[in-house]
Amino acid sequence: MRDIAANIGVVQAVAPAVLSATNTSAAIDLLGFGAAALVINTGAIVSSGDFTAKLQESDTTETGDFTDVAAEHLVGDQPASLAADSVVKQGYIGNKRYIRTVITKNGGTSIAAGAVIVKGRPSEAPVA
Template sequence: MRDLSHNLGVVQALAPQVLSATDTSAAIDLIGFDSAAVVISTGAIVSSGNFTAKLQESDTTTSGDFSDVAAADLIGTLPTALAASSVYKQGYVGNRRYIRLVTTKNSGTSIAVGAVVVKGHAASRPVA
């Protein structure tokens, strides 16, 4: 059996919570890793809450420097609306140093949601 845990970095992008407004994660540094994926887990939706999620990228941590990741730099797609009690993943193959997750409230009241970014193909192993 091979050890996966020492080959991955895991960073919380969105602490599990009930969102009632748009949320933008902190910048997640990909230095030292050659791949990344976001994993989103949802729970209950209240009053037809309609939320979408997307990845943004930048070479700096300055909020205004982030832009949406081009489709060519993503593996898989996120749904047009997050569903209750579901898990989603999307890979990032771009070459920017930082990524972040934006969860946008489109309508309704709230959604329970959390997300992590899994960083892979570490340049230095084992990963702490």
């Protein structure tokens, strides 16, 4: 009764790693799903690492076509700076086919982080 695994798709946007520069994920296709959320999981921060995260959207997979998601198409806020050893989630309610994550280095040395996109409300279930 409580299982949701058959009703969600999960895509790794950023493999867990120590990031020492800005990271932009590949395009993630939302075709076949009516909902999406970004989940970022962080670990240690070195030398006052200051990193921020955001979602971008596009109708194509062309890098130059992606733009920042407007605030009215997001549910929840990203922190001003990612904190060590934390989990942050943010919902996407826009209507573009593709989204991607951008984790931006603003200062310091590094942060251990990973990100996934959870896709929900599938048009066909169970989801493989």
